[in-house]
Amino acid sequence: MTHLCSSCKQIIVNNSLRKSCGSCQQIFCSKCLYQRIAVPKLNYQMQEVCTPCYHSIGTQMMLQKPPKGFTQRLEQQQPQQQQVRMPVNQIDPETKALEERLQKLRMDFPSSSSTTAAAAGGVANTPDDLLRQMNDELSIQNNDQNALADRLRILHETMPAATPDTVILPKPKEEVADDDEDEEFPWCTVCNDNATKRCLDCDELFCESCVKKIHRQSSYKNHQLESYKPSAKAKKKYNY
Structure with a gap:
């Protein structure tokens, strides 16, 4: 006797591939019946059920009132996230540092009246002002790079050559086993009460x-x- 799968509507020729849903008792093939869940009407026995029954029973169990203390447990697992908000009028540190460097450069190298006016107002009104500001930023970056290269050169000249006796390599840190990932919840699989x-x-x-x-x-x-x-x-x- 052949049977028809209630999900994919394919004919089940081999009886060994025929399965019955533990909740609705309809016939399914082995490909469509693979999910397991505790069925309430069968005294919470673990049964293979079809997809509609699996979602229905899962929703029913989610709507049940949780046991005493379960909500408190979940709240303890969620770390309190402190939201750090920057003041509205606070300037980004990088932007503030760049403005200070530009202001110092303008004081050291005074330019034309149009550039001075743009610096006083804080806004570049013409394309020439934008070009001057871009050149100022590039000159600052080049000066910093040159100063860093000079420092490295002096450091290499003054420090002795590194030898195996003088170089102390850092010791590798011992790996600490993280047991929290493998730790299981000590609760009942069905009702989330304390497991015994x-x-x-x-x-x-x-x-x-x-x-x-x-x-x-x-x-x-x-x-x-x-x-x-x-x-x-x-x-x-x-x-x-």
């Missing part, structure tokens, strides 16, 4: 209530469970 059990087969954390609901079924009874206790650092960090 770990299922080795599901590889998930559960609270006492959810582990009983899910593992009471025959298909989950053979799963191996172990007690779970978070580290002292995780307890303090996540308000366990």
